[in-house]
Amino acid sequence: MMSQSNSEYDPIHYSKKAIGPPPAHYTCYRCGKNGHYIKHCPMQMDKSVEAPKPIRTSKGIPQSFMVKAEPGTKGAMLTSTGEYAIPAIDAVIV
Template identity: 55%
Template sequence: MIQSSKWLWEQERCMHTIFFFSPNPFSYVKKPLATPPPSYICFRCGKPGHYIKNCPTNGDSNFQSVRRLKKSTGIPRSFMVEVEDPNTKGAMLTPTGRYAIPIINAEAYARGKKEKHPFLPEEPSSSSLSSAPDYPIPEELLCFICKEIMADAVIIPCCGNSFCDECIRTTLLDSEEHTCPACHQEDVSPDTLVANKFLRQGLAWKRP
């Protein structure tokens, strides 16, 4: 009788424990924040500042959703060129929520370089191409000093900007304080310049 009473008491205690301490599954459901992080991009309109369920275009039946973009994961920021239009050919989504394309692609687009399809007609002659409009070259491919496409591109360690090797070395040596022309930091030695191999490879077509 005593053992039976003890067993009943243990069962009742266990039931109370389960009732009071059993986790409520609804308490662990994460609620979306009112304001998303700066890097979040709405999958419907392609703009930051709101979640897709709060997108201003939700009630617009004529709105066409932007295409999903590949993320630039693994590509260094210095190897990318920012663009404004998400529909730019080769555009990717960066961790900061901006759009960018690889520098090598940018210089190819700037030249209007296209891969010929075997079934397409012959390319027009050079005389007809001479009247075609020039494509603008992205500023990121131009030297900060000479304003031309960089030759033997190097990176300066103080601010991470790239210049022509000759331009930046001459500028640093001509400056009494060895001042960087971009961020104006002093005592920058030309020996600390690092070759920008990615840019050199991408812009090799520029020099004969």
């Protein structure tokens, strides 16, 4: 009776270890490509290649508080219209 009541809590039922290839929707967060987990990323071995920085989006910030900017500007975010902008308060400081 005791072994049956504890069988549900056996670690094999809740192990999170990735087995096999990743699902089709999985994207490696280091290189941004599909087909491998981050543990097996080819960029992990090659330290000379810098990982691309993710593009920040300006979710939750009203358009009236944003000032248009160039894509390379420090703190530039992608707006819902597809343009780059920085918050107006940061534009005053810079």
